[in-house]
Amino acid sequence: MNPRRSYAAGTGLFILLGFAALAYLATQTTSLVNFDSGPSYDVTAEFTSVGGLKDRAPVKMAGVRIGTVKSITLDQKSLDAKVTLAIADRYNQIPADSYAKIMTSGLLGDQFISLSPGGSPDNLKNGSVIANTQSALQLEDLIGKFLTSGGSKSASGSSK
């Protein structure tokens, strides 16, 4: 009976180890790590283009992660992208006229939303709309602009 118990224990250990490894992989090495399950409030911002921004991308202020992108939809009236940001409740002192900008981490990295502080005494709260936004910098546009401005001055002047 003794050997039977030892292999049963070994098998149990193997199963536990397997599931522990799976749980570790799933929660500690994936974007689940960034998933802030704490209380948060929602703020919306409209962008003319979100580029490659994805759901659950980080929202940062001064480089510190303060929330995540909750949803990205198209506003049928303005035909702009409407992005809902979930900001952690503990960050409740953010000026209402803050400036939202879609940035890229590194040259080819993922995109995220960066908030730059404004000067208003009022703070963002649930349902607020961020009025000042700057869309994603499209690499293609940038290159196009560079080429046209370098190629002919008149063309860039007329487009202005």
Add this chain to the structure above:
Amino acid sequence: MTDTSSDSAAVPLVQVRGLTTVLGGKKVFDALDLDIARGRVTAIMGPSGTGKTTLLKHITGQMHGDAGQVLVDGEDVARLPRESLYVLRERIGYLFQNSALLSDYNVFENVAFPLRQHTRLQEDLIRNVVLTKLQAVGLRGAALLMPSELSGGMARRVALARAIVFDPMLILYDEPFVGLDPIALNQVLKLIRTLNRELGITSVLVAHEFAAVREVADHVHLIANGKRVASGTPAELAKGDSPWTAQFFGGALEGPVPFQYPAPPLASAFGFPGVAP
């Protein structure tokens, strides 16, 4: 089932009727008829390759004939649905030539295996049954050994203990004497006799050692070329009044069983002109 057996104690337990089986283009059985009487020890003998083991597999329903039928206790084995076949098999003990003990389990668990599979007996009851059966084959002391630690004769006795754990109505012995030294042979002979005489278990043994068979068998069927060529008590067969028994029990080189495997004439095989088939 008890009805049929009590009504017809005289009806043979196993009736093979017109059994014809073709395996790989070769007719193993050709309209074979034979009976196995209840409560007796019947030996089935014959030259190697005549399908003696195959016949046992027909009785247990592991193989089916192409024509004819095999009745065991009045039931046509080939027609039985799986569940009924398994119920029938629980009443048949089968001793394999190489014992076929489960190598993962020790002697005790091997003998307990059928009990654990088909009953919900209490552990101490299982223990009592198993130790009783092991005592009967003289191996109670070996209960905790693994099959790999047993000699051939011991393994066969353990397999026998396992075969009788349900007190079957029929035991099929497939070559029970092969590879045993004289002492082990006598032990197995004694066990076959004891199980038959004291428990009344009908026994069928497939063998070709006539000396051993005449010690235990009440009746012998001699099979060759897919047919039953002789039947009778060992004493009758030993007298050898047919060419088959003369060759088989007398050991003559030529007879009804040819020395040469069927082949075209030698001359044509060597390619001599004019004799090509």
Add this chain to the structure above:
Amino acid sequence: MKQFAARLFDPLVDGLADIGRTGWFLLGLLAALPRGLTYPRELLRQLWFVGAKSLIIIMISGLFVGMVLSLQLYYTLSIFGGTSALGTVIALSLYRELGPVVTALLFAGRAGTAITAEVGLMRATDQLSAMEMMAVDPLAFVASPRFLAGVIAMPLLVAVFNLMGIFGGHLIGVTWLGIDNGTFWSNMTSNVSVWTDVINGEWKALAFGALISLIAVYQGYTAPPTSEGVANATTRTVVTSSIAILALDFVMTAFLM
């Protein structure tokens, strides 16, 4: 000419027939599976046999594969100045591809052959016939627990392999090559997703586990009852399951991701 054609097509027909017979065997096995579940003790024994006993080789291999990945990918990424993505690339290569495939190949060699040899030996020594004679269905008692154990063990082994791979990659990337620890993890955690990466890899593991244990049990079950027959069946298990794994991997990658 005719002989040449025969020599060309006979193995092909044999191979197709083998696939067909394995398919039929699978149907019988699936039908016996519910009855196989009535032998939990056998399942536990087989989990020990194919799972727990494969753990050491899987852990060591995972560690080395992670370490090699780290070195190779660091070199490649440094060409593009993207070494900060090392953690991401290691994790994605492991979870989506190398973890399931390498674990499956090791599993076929370690557990698949053991299953074939064991079942083949049971066939050769009439143990399977003996079970049938004792009114125990060997498909339920022998084949099902081994099949299920393979299906259960593989995803767990793949998780362990991946974990060791990440540790190995971290060891080389951070400790040796000097990538910032925070960069390594944060880049990984922001780009690796649970569903499309970790779980998709586990689906592969599940499919490979079923495939390997099916082939291994089938080969053992149908092995000719001689020592040569069992030896050949063991070889066939490794060859067949390796090819089947890689082919199925392509199909699953194309459809899943």
